Amino acid sequence: xxxxxxxxxxxxxxxxxxxxxxxxxxxxxxxxxxxxxxxxxxxxxxxxxxxxxxxxxxxxxxxxxxxxxxxxxxxxxxxxxxxxxxxxxxxxxxxxxxxxxxxxxxxxxxxxxxxxxxxxxxxxxxxxxx
Numbered sequence: 001x002x003x004x005x006x007x008x009x010x011x012x013x014x015x016x017x018x019x020x021x022x023x024x025x026x027x028x029x030x031x032x033x034x035x036x037x038x039x040x041x042x043x044x045x046x047x048x049x050x051x052x053x054x055x056x057x058x059x060x061x062x063x064x065x066x067x068x069x070x071x072x073x074x075x076x077x078x079x080x081x082x083x084x085x086x087x088x089x090x091x092x093x094x095x096x097x098x099x100x101x102x103x104x105x106x107x108x109x110x111x112x113x114x115x116x117x118x119x120x121x122x123x124x125x126x127x128x129x130x
Contacts, residue, residue, distance in 0.1 A: 009048065016041060017048050021060055024067065061100050068097045 009017065016034065019025040020041075027038045027045075034041070049057060072093050078086035098104040 013044055013048060016044055020045055021064060064100050065097060068093050068100070072097070 008014075012034065016030055019030050019033070020027075025033075027041045030041045031038045049060075052060070072090060075086045075090045075093065079090045095104070
């Protein structure tokens with residue numbers, strides 16, 4: 001999401017990107033900080049990520065995975081002692097690492113059964129339908 005005039009990110013989008021990639025802030029934290037929805041923050045990050053050259057993208061992934069690895073290394077001993085907060089944090093870090101490495105791809109699910117669609121025409125009292 002570069003600024004059209006200079007090819008650089010706007011100051012706000014650069015701060016969002018840095019908050020996400022360097023400071024490790026969550027989408028919710030960034031959304032609250034900038035007064036926008038989580039979805040908008042996600043769109044901004046996706047747009048920036050897609051605008052990066054492949055080698056820059058890989059550099060970001062490598063740096064983030066290394067940061068996650070350091071946090072995981074610190075959390076494992078605490079989690080092994082039964083610290084519930086450490087276990088919860090460890091789970092979040094592992095999920096984030098899987099996301100960065102592309103291991104969390106959606107799984108195709110098959111549906112068996114019938115699917116019905118209805119067309120409602122004219123004036124209908126929706127209260128009577130329930």
